[in-house]
Amino acid sequence: MDNANLFRTLVASYGSPLYVYNLDTVQLRLSELRRTVTSKAKLFYSAKANPLLAKELSAEGVGVEVTSTAELNAVSPDARGHVLYGGPAQTPQEMRYALEHGVRQFSVESLSQLILLDQQAEQSGLKPDVIIRVNPHIRASARLSMTGVASQFGMDIEHIQSNRTTIKGLMHLRLIGVHTYLGTQIEPLQNIVEACETSLAVLDEVAQVLGCPLSVINFGGGFPWPYAQKGEVCLGSIEQRINELVLRASDRGIECWFESGRFLAASSGTLIFRVLENKSSKGRDFILTDAGVHCLGGMSGLSRTLRQKVDIVPLQCTHVQHQTAHLATVVGPLCTPLDIVARDVSLRPVQEGELLTIENVGAYGLTASLVAFLGKPIPVEVLIVKGKVKRTLALKLVWEQCADARA
Ligand SMILES: Cc1ncc(COP(=O)(O)O)c(C=O)c1O
Incomplete structure (x- = not known):
């Protein structure tokens, strides 16, 4: 199975957004x-x-x-x-x-x-x-x-x-x-x-x-x-x-x-996430996705680090591949204007429901993100070897009653 098919299959099983570590x-x-x-x-x-x-x-x-x-x-x-x-x-x-x-x-x-x-x-x-x-x-x-x-x-x-x-x-x-x-x-x-x-x-x-x-x-x-x-x-x-x-x-x-x-x-890590909506506002195109600063680049969501260029690649969708790229800002689903995955990236038009990927996020990805901010689902993390799933882990955000403040 090639990577695109593997990622699609894994998203079908574990949902989006999803981290895959090879x-x-x-x-x-x-x-x-x-x-x-x-x-x-x-x-x-x-x-x-x-x-x-x-x-x-x-x-x-x-x-x-x-x-x-x-x-x-x-x-x-x-x-x-x-x-x-x-x-x-x-x-x-x-x-x-x-x-x-x-x-x-x-x-x-x-x-x-x-x-x-x-x-x-x-x-x-x-x-x-x-x-x-x-x-x-x-x-x-x-x-x-x-x-x-x-x-x-x-x-x-x-x-x-x-x-x-x-x-x-x-x-x-x-x-x-x-x-x-x-x-x-x-x-x-x-x-x-x-x-x-x-x-x-x-x-x-x-x-x-x-x-x-x-x-x-x-x-x-x-x-x-x-x-x-x-x-x-x-x-x-x-x-x-x-x-x-x-x-x-x-x-x-x-x-x-x-x-x-x-x-x-x-280099082991890829974040796979889904386009939820395309939107235009005052001449700018936005792609709303299910992955924001709660999944990746959390510190940048707090304006703590410089924003850098992010390479976002559609997982694949052959029937629109010939369309020319345009500039869009890819954002997450959190209700803060800081929830920006990539500003003004050059991307071909993407459709709602389509999967996007970001490579080279195996380090300082999920655990360096604002996982608890606004309570959106936390991506499942899948470890693969030779194209097969080895381990699958889900970080859970649960508030429990706590009698002792330090327990
Ligand atoms: C003490 C210490 N060692 C190792 C590392 C890992 O550094 P790197 O990921 O750049 O290899 C860090 C990262 O902050 C660190 O603080």
Whole structure:
């Protein structure tokens, strides 16, 4: 079955809008990334990109980077030893839950979080490995830069320096390395290599400041992939430099970790949705659909990120294929003017009931959307392998009576 027929069949079974994730594509990206970072490096999948892929990727021997109990629960219990638990401002309850559910590696972002984890580890009778997330002095050329600028993420080196005695006195943590995260969608690709070089220097600096050997550097993610646009990224141009860097570090007894969300997940996902109505208003054409910012690009619905070009492709409809394209604004069904999927896209005329698709939405798609806003149906998510359904999941929005506010 070709993709168009498969998608049509899946929509007939699971409704529209629908997310389909192709695990064969995830495999392809995984082998490309493994080739780039070499087998000497340890690879983590960043579950925030799409928690539903965590199970499959951990079955492939990839560690999983999680930042919440829900993301941790998306990883099979037998793979939790390979989880890296991070994120700022974790509560003692979250730390305790992670420790009790098999997590033994943490990325910690502040002194108070280090102290909190040390206490939780002591109470659990455990001594987890810890990498300290550092906010170095440089700034990556990333679209979402979290480094080198004032930020709630990570610790400044000066702060590590002034608290070195306290940090070294935390007896229930095994301090093994440093974590830097330079941003997402890092382009041009050469900037990733430069960011890695800088991170290695930061590792040496922190080891010197603390006066103890550190053997792990987590470079973070940032390998790019188009979002909701056609296109692809080939890592070939940085393969050799990253290979050399990892091998050089390995020769010094340093293990390199990479955590990637977008690159591994994005290309696997397609959103399929339906045209509900064509409408003209004051000279502009609108296509009203059943997919809005509750399904995709939720943060843009809050005007929090720049609107970018979105490529929308009709699933197929041969009898109108010869018609010429015109500009239309594709919107969702929510009653807010911010519910815009794509502004002024060039599209052939589409008919009510017809299915449209957006590719490259396997990362930061549904879980990064405003699923609860206005209570419209949440798309079902289908994982396919070799054209066959492997798993089907439905995120449910249900309000239940709650006697205890924290239950
Ligand atoms: C700490 C951390 N690691 C990894 C990632 C994944 O980044 P990407 O999806 O760009 O690979 C993120 C994304 O925000 C992050 O904050």
